[in-house]
Amino acid sequence: MHDQPFDDAPLVVAGRRFQSRLMVGTGKYRDFDETARALEASGTEVVTFAVRRTNLGQNTDEPNLLDAVSPERYTLLPNTAGCYDARAAVRTCRLARELLDGHNLVKLEVLGDDTTLYPNVVETLKAAEELVKDGFDVMAYTSDDPIVALELERLGCCAVMPLGSLIGSGCGIQNPHNIRLIIERARVPVLIDAGIGTPSEAALAMELGCDAVLMNSAIAHSPRPIRMAHAMKRAVEAGRTAFLAGRMPRRDRAEASSPKSGRIAAT
Ligand SMILES: CC(=O)[C@@H](O)[C@H](O)COP(=O)(O)O
Numbered sequence: 426m427h428d429q430p431f432d433d434a435p436l437v438v439a440g441r442r443f444q445s446r447l448m449v450g451t452g453k454y455r456d457f458d459e460t461a462r463a464l465e466a467s468g469t470e471v472v473t474f475a476v477r478r479t480n481l482g483q484n485t486d487e488p489n490l491l492d493a494v495s496p497e498r499y500t501l502l503p504n505t506a507g508c509y510d511a512r513a514a515v516r517t518c519r520l521a522r523e524l525l526d527g528h529n530l531v532k533l534e535v536l537g538d539d540t541t542l543y544p545n546v547v548e549t550l551k552a553a554e555e556l557v558k559d560g561f562d563v564m565a566y567t568s569d570d571p572i573v574a575l576e577l578e579r580l581g582c583c584a585v586m587p588l589g590s591l592i593g594s595g596c597g598i599q600n601p602h603n604i605r606l607i608i609e610r611a612r613v614p615v616l617i618d619a620g621i622g623t624p625s626e627a628a629l630a631m632e633l634g635c636d637a638v639l640m641n642s643a644i645a646h647s648p649r650p651i652r653m654a655h656a657m658k659r660a661v662e663a664g665r666t667a668f669l670a671g672r673m674p675r676r677d678r679a680e681a682s683s684p685k686s687g688r689i690a691a692t
Pocket residue numbers: 449450451452473474504506534591592593594595618619620621639640641642643
């Protein structure tokens with residue numbers, strides 16, 4: 426019997442089921458029309474945005490993100506970008522819950538400094554604990570440290586999201602070995618979040634066994650974001666299918682591709 430190449434279980438995060446394994450951010454597009462078209466081309470079902478930098482209708486003079494990104498169509502993932510300590514992150518998640526009528530799925534991101542935007546893991550752990558206690562489903566952006574990732578899971582986070590490399594750097598996955606260690610141990614979904622620059626890097630994340638990928642800059646900073654969003658969709662699907670298929674073993678020596686025995690070889 427032939428394999429069904431696209432037969433796959435849905436991604437499940439905090440009881441929510443998704444067919445797409447690509448989550449996309451809304452920052453840095455030319456306008457909301459371009460954002461909407463890129464999201465469409467990416468096939469994403471989960472859209473993240475920085476609560477502190479996005480108008481969700483509070484300001485009637487500015488375009489409202491929700492007009493371009495319908496909550497009926499997409500699962501919204503408000504994030505705490507711009508927060509540098511646990512207090513600010515918790516306050517930002519509560520604000521999002523209020524603005525979005527009780528919506529409780531959030532992406533926690535507590536940053537260490539302005540130059541690296543590296544996660545401050547001490548403050549991230551503090552905020553995660555408080556948010557979980559307060560009833561939030563917390564997807565946590567973190568470093569690629571396997572111990573920290575497991576601690577976030579232990580605190581009740583519904584997904585861990587190690588960086589591939591610095592946010593907005595487009596440098597790909599700097600430490601695939603650590604990502605593998607996290608995947609081997611975690612029981613909640615593992616997503617690469619940040620640093621993906623090309624479709625091949627997104628495919629690699631999936632080939633490593635990540636459950637999904639979250640990205641923004643690689644699409645928004647491409648000269649042709651809609652095309653790039655489409656390429657990312659296909660790369661994530663290809664990487665996932667390759668992971669499910671399983672790679673060939675690596676060998677130290679060559680092995681002829683065509684059989685040495687059999688009808689054709691014998692003539
Ligand atoms: C949109 C968002 O949540 C970013 O903070 C995220 O980490 C994506 O990073 P890239 O822009 O490097 O894809």
